[in-house]
Amino acid sequence: MADIAVKLVETEEELEAAINVRMRVFVVEQQIPAEEELDEADSTATHAVAVSKGQVIGTGRMLVVEGDPAGTCRVGRMSVEREWRRHGVGGMILECLEEAARAGGMTHCLLHAQDYVKNFYAKHGYREQGDVFLEVDIPHVEMVKEL
Numbered sequence: 689m690a691d692i693a694v695k696l697v698e699t700e701e702e703l704e705a706a707i708n709v710r711m712r713v714f715v716v717e718q719q720i721p722a723e724e725e726l727d728e729a730d731s732t733a734t735h736a737v738a739v740s741k742g743q744v745i746g747t748g749r750m751l752v753v754e755g756d757p758a759g760t761c762r763v764g765r766m767s768v769e770r771e772w773r774r775h776g777v778g779g780m781i782l783e784c785l786e787e788a789a790r791a792g793g794m795t796h797c798l799l800h801a802q803d804y805v806k807n808f809y810a811k812h813g814y815r816e817q818g819d820v821f822l823e824v825d826i827p828h829v830e831m832v833k834e835l
Contacts, residue, residue, distance in 0.1 A: 705744035
């Protein structure tokens with residue numbers, strides 16, 4: 689998609705816009721409590737944003753899993769504005785985060801996928817591990833990918 693740029697967050701304004709997307713997707717649409725959506729990891733995570741015509745339309749973040757000698761990161765908070773879903777935006781964000789993980793020496797990406805979007809992640813090379821579990825009262829499955 690020529691009119692969409694995906695990049696790592698560089699400014700406070702970009703981070704604020706990313707968090708606003710998450711609030712609309714998770715808190716407003718999915719009714720997740722705001723205090724569950726925002727956490728202290730936001731200050732240390734690597735965030736990516738998808739931008740179209742100056743507007744942030746999607747986001748995701750990546751955290752290094754502390755104490756893991758294998759070099760594992762955790763991708764999360766993947767969210768895309770409703771009108772941009774199913775246009776490849778999520779995949780572009782995921783690829784940007786994976787590239788950043790590889791550049792940082794990571795060898796594996798781990799994530800908790802909402803059960804209804806696990807096929808999206810499977811198409812991007814992630815495989816399920818373990819059983820479905822509830823996270824903020826939504827069914828999730830843990831998935832992993834070798835980078």
